[in-house]
Amino acid sequence: MAELPEADGHELVIRVQDLVVGFGDRNVIDGFDLDVRKGEILGVVGPSGAGKSVTLRAVIGLLPKRSGRVEVLGVDLDKATVKERLAVEQRWGVLFQQGALFSSQTVKQNIEMPLREHTSLGPKLRDEIARLKIDLVGLKPEAADRYPSELSGGMIKRAALARALALDPDIVFLDEPTAGLDPIGAADFDKLIMTLRDSLGLTVYMVTHDLDSLTTACDRICALKGGKALAVGPMSEMVKNDDPWMKQYFRGERARAAGIGATAA
Numbered sequence: 652m653a654e655l656p657e658a659d660g661h662e663l664v665i666r667v668q669d670l671v672v673g674f675g676d677r678n679v680i681d682g683f684d685l686d687v688r689k690g691e692i693l694g695v696v697g698p699s700g701a702g703k704s705v706t707l708r709a710v711i712g713l714l715p716k717r718s719g720r721v722e723v724l725g726v727d728l729d730k731a732t733v734k735e736r737l738a739v740e741q742r743w744g745v746l747f748q749q750g751a752l753f754s755s756q757t758v759k760q761n762i763e764m765p766l767r768e769h770t771s772l773g774p775k776l777r778d779e780i781a782r783l784k785i786d787l788v789g790l791k792p793e794a795a796d797r798y799p800s801e802l803s804g805g806m807i808k809r810a811a812l813a814r815a816l817a818l819d820p821d822i823v824f825l826d827e828p829t830a831g832l833d834p835i836g837a838a839d840f841d842k843l844i845m846t847l848r849d850s851l852g853l854t855v856y857m858v859t860h861d862l863d864s865l866t867t868a869c870d871r872i873c874a875l876k877g878g879k880a881l882a883v884g885p886m887s888e889m890v891k892n893d894d895p896w897m898k899q900y901f902r903g904e905r906a907r908a909a910g911i912g913a914t915a916a
């Protein structure tokens with residue numbers, strides 16, 4: 652695999668430069684730059700409709716970009732051959748909003764799907780790997796044979812995470828993983844993400860609105876506004892930013908309730 656680029660003494664697993672993504676006559680993302688460091692949990696935050704999901708989708712190639720450069724694991728995705736691109740795609744896992752499990756398949760079948768698609772593993776090994784992933788994300792063994800409709804919201808997120816981890820990825824992309832979970836479920840999910848990062852050495856790119864996740868789980872935060880990365884850094888820098896949205900978000904009532912505003916002084 653390609654050598655990782657470096658910046659500020661950190662290896663970079665994702666490098667986005669001057670990204671432009673639009674629909675019709677409007678560019679939603681316009682000149683977005685972001686470096687994601689190996690092994691970090693990076694939270695992407697911003698006003699509703701700012702383009703957080705659009706950016707995530709453009710980075711993983713589900714949405715076409717109008718211009719710019721996206722490099723993942725040292726590979727420029729525009730210049731890569733089909734084979735190189737496939738190899739990189741197999742090294743990331745994605746958890747979409749709502750989990751996006753196939754409703755007609757059990758949890759185990761959902762987790763086995765990427766293994767069926769991308770490997771030549773036989774049924775016995777696929778079964779073993781799926782059960783390992785179920786355990787890894789903290790689901791009980793019985794969950795394997797349940798259908799998504801039989802799971803709670805928190806279990807769906809965990810099952811979807813297990814599927815995202817099926818191919819032992821280096822990077823996971825999470826789109827609002829704690830949305831719809833109660834605060835305890837959300838805190839448990841954050842802990843799970845941190846544990847997985849620590850034990851598996853994952854790099855995590857997480858779109859979130861959740862101030863608790865940003866505080867407890869994220870090493871750095873990227874605030875996306877006006878189609879650009881307005882600020883990228885740790886929470887201690889976010890709370891000092893004087894952009895009106897940043898002030899309201901990081902120093903407002905909800906931030907104070909989450910114990911964040913106190914660090915702004």
Ligand SMILES: Nc1ncnc2c1ncn2[C@@H]1O[C@H](COP(=O)(O)OP(=O)(O)OP(=O)(O)O)[C@@H](O)[C@H]1O
Pocket residue numbers: 674679697698699700701702703704705706
């Ligand atoms: N396929 C599409 N066609 C046209 N417009 C789109 C499409 N997908 C997204 N958009 C528009 O792009 C903008 C950004 O959407 P996006 O879902 O990325 O926002 P977001 O920052 O993730 O918002 P939220 O926090 O509310 O989830 C929105 O105005 C949305 O309507």
